[in-house]
Amino acid sequence: MDNKGNIYIADVGDNFEIRFEHRIHKIEEPKNLEAVDNLKVIETIDVHYHEGACNCEALCLNSKNQLMLITKSTQLTRVYLYDGTTWREHQTLDIKGCVTASDINDHGELALLTYQGIYIFIENSKGEWQEKKYIPAQVGQQSEAICWSQGDLIVTNEQTQIYRINPR
Secondary structure: OOOOOEEEEEEOOOOOOOOOOEEEEEEEOOOOHHHHHHOOEEEEEEEOOOOOOOOEEEEEEOOOOOEEEEEOOOOOEEEEEEOOOOEEEEEEEOOOOOEEEEEEOOOOEEEEEEOOEEEEEEEOOOOOEEEEEEEEOOOOOOEEEEEEEOOEEEEEEOOOOEEEEOOO
16 A cells, blocks of 8 residues: 555466566555445556566565555566656575565565575665575465554465464
């Protein structure tokens, strides 16, 4: 959710890296959950990676309210930023494993979930992410969702299990 209360829904996954068109839909947060059939799309953002087809499952907003995509790769994890008109590669991260989800808390800590564990990063004065901590996580198979909640991390997996992890 951005600082204006909008929600972003991303269609950016591409496990086989064959798609060249991806989209992110920006919608107003519904005030009435029973009226979700009438969601208003405020904006549709096309995503194009300069290196071609790319897999991504992690989307979040940084401290400047810019959209960030973090790629899911066994080779090189890339962070892309959206400036309102174009996507650009911002930096690469040394991640062991595929990033499947991300979230940033109110203190600016970026949590990246992989199948092997959780990486916590902080943003330096240059706007680059530096690793702060790695948490080997025993959170079941195919963990693919993460969010900060009251200082803890909530992780879910495709087997419908939910875990609360204290990152401190």
